Amino acid sequence: MKTLHIDVAVIGAGSAGLPAFRAAKAAGASVVxxxxxxxxxxxxxxxxxxxxxLIAAAEAAHAARRTAPFGVHVDGAVRIDGREVMARVKGERDRFVGFVVESTEGIPAEERLIGYAHFIDDNVLQVGDHTRVHAKSVVIATGSSPFVPPMYQVLGDRAIVNDDVFAWDDLPRKVAVIGAGVIGLELGQALAWLGVDVTMLGARGRVGPLSDPAIKGYAQQVFSESFRFEPHAQVEAATREGDSVHLRYRDSAGELRDDTFDYVLVTAGRRPNVDRLGLHNTTLELDARGVPTFDPVTLQAGKHPVFIAGDANDVLPLLHEAADEGRAAGENAARFPDVKPLVRRAPISAVFTEPGIAMVGARHADLTDDSFVTGEVSFEDQGRSRVMLRNRGLMHVYVDKASRRFVGAEWIGPDAEHIAHLLSWALQMNLTVDAMLAMPFYHPVVEEGLRTALRNAAAQLPKA
Incomplete structure (x- = not known):
């Protein structure tokens, strides 16, 4: 048994763990x-x-079917070769993975350990059956995994998660998607546009991350045009029948339905990967999920020299947030007890559907009534959107009444992820609606729709 004494041990070599390792090392600590x-x-x-x-392939297929309104005619049906689609997905995926693996393996071998780690006590880790690590500080960056409810676990390999989709060699005929969150919407629409018969069964009326009732209602209608969408469904039974799955469910209107699918794609959320860590061997206080309770500002677990970053803490499960958290956790672990707060960037999220969904800053559901005004724009008659025949969408921007500052937005519309970046920068710079309207807007661009929404908000405020 090898014994290692180290300043910082980072558990997990993912989007949070790698930045944590590099940050701790840059701070002068010995790290593994x-x-x-x-x-x-x-x-x-x-x-x-x-x-x-997968989404790119779906968008290519969708675009090929929609050329006639431009006077461009593709004679014959658009043919989708599922094997070719999945071959490109897996080939390019492996290329991206290769870059990450190459970078990770570039870390000196003596600073890397292969094996699952679990705590022996607060500061001692057992890695596999080969190494015991005594660490002054620990960063937990073990990520998360898809959650599959027991109802679907009995379906064996006919119940899949998003990980399994990218192992397919060909596209199936018919799929039920359980859950209407970000992953469900993205994969559900992509599969539908690639010719798969898709039924999406949500449980609580969700449409991605949206909380604004008007935007959510609009988005629900849009996605109902791509696949069967039941946002208020209740699945009563799921049974395996050979290589198929039979579902009995009540639809959004309460009608009982029976249907058979090749697969059930479960997108019912994710859970932190903490089960193997042996946290019960520590004095850390754990929450109901078994995750150490921690300060979301410093990422520190109680008063312990343990820090939790990325999807393992489930605060903001986004790649750029995981990287930021990893760097902060690594620095704090290296400099403990000189712990500093994490300065978060302006909240930004995007769903890569068509039209896209985006949210920036405060959610509508989190705003206090009468504290803000809402500026609205429909993209249905927005110039550039109509030119491109991508004129579907509705946007709400929220402006604080007292300060006139832009505080948030929710919308569905073309090029949503690009407009989201503009708005997140404006939010992080604490810009007022007046300062934003003073910025340049080229013509004709989709961003002119944003200007319309900002003007509508400004018109509801007293003169500056």
Whole structure:
């Protein structure tokens, strides 16, 4: 048994763990990076990148079917070769993973340990059956995994999660998507546009991350045009029948329905990967999920020299947030007890559907009534959007009444992720609606729709 004494042990070599390792090392600490699985981040292997590859193929198919209104006619049906689609998805995915693996393996071998880590006590980790690590500080960056409710676990390999989609060699005929969150919407629409018969069954009326009732209602109608969408469904039974799955559910109107699918794609959320850590061997206080209670500002678990970053803490499960948290956790672990707060960037999120969904700053649901005004724009008659025949969308921007500052936005519309960046920068710079309207807007661009929404908000405020 090898014994290692180190300043900082980082558990997990993903989107949070790698920045944590580098930050701790840059701060002058001796560091070891511990990984139990294969190198390559969730983003590269089964998340951001392969999903966008599948979406890109779907958008190509959708565009090919919609050329006639431009006077451009593609004679014959658009043919989708599922094997070719998945071959490109997996080939490009492996290329992205290769870059991450190469970077990780560039870390000196003596600073990397392969094996699952679990706590022996507060400061001692057992890695596999080969190494015991005595660490002054620990960063937990173990990520998260998809959650599959027991109802679907009995379906065996016919119940899949997003990870499994990217292992397909071909596209199936018919899929039920359980959950209408970000992953469900992205993969559900992509599969539908690639010719898969998709039924999406939500439970609580969710449409991605949206909280603004008007935007959510608009988005629900849009996605109902791509696939069967039941945002208020109740699944009563799920049974395996050979290589198929039979579902009995009540639809949004309360009608009982029976249907059979090749697969059930479960997108019912994710859970932090803490089960293998042996946290019960520590004096850390754990929450109901078994995750150490921690300060979301410093990422520190109580008064212990333990820090939790990325999807493992489930604060903001986004890649750029995981990287920021990893760096902060690594620095705090290296400099403990000189712990500093994490300065977060302006909140920004995007859903890569068409039209896209985006949210910046405060959610509508979190704003205090009568503290803000709402500026609205429909993209249905917005110039550039109509030119491109992508004129579907509705946007709400929120402006604080007292300060006139832009505080948030929710919308569905074309090029949503690009407009989201403009708004997140404006939010982080604490710009007022007046300062934003003084910025240049080129013509004709989709961003002119944003200007309309800002003007509508400004018109509801007293003269500056």
């Amino acid at each position: 990076l511990i990984e139990g699985g294969a190198y390559g981040t969730t983003c590269a292997r089964v998340g951001c990148m392969p999903s966008k590859l």
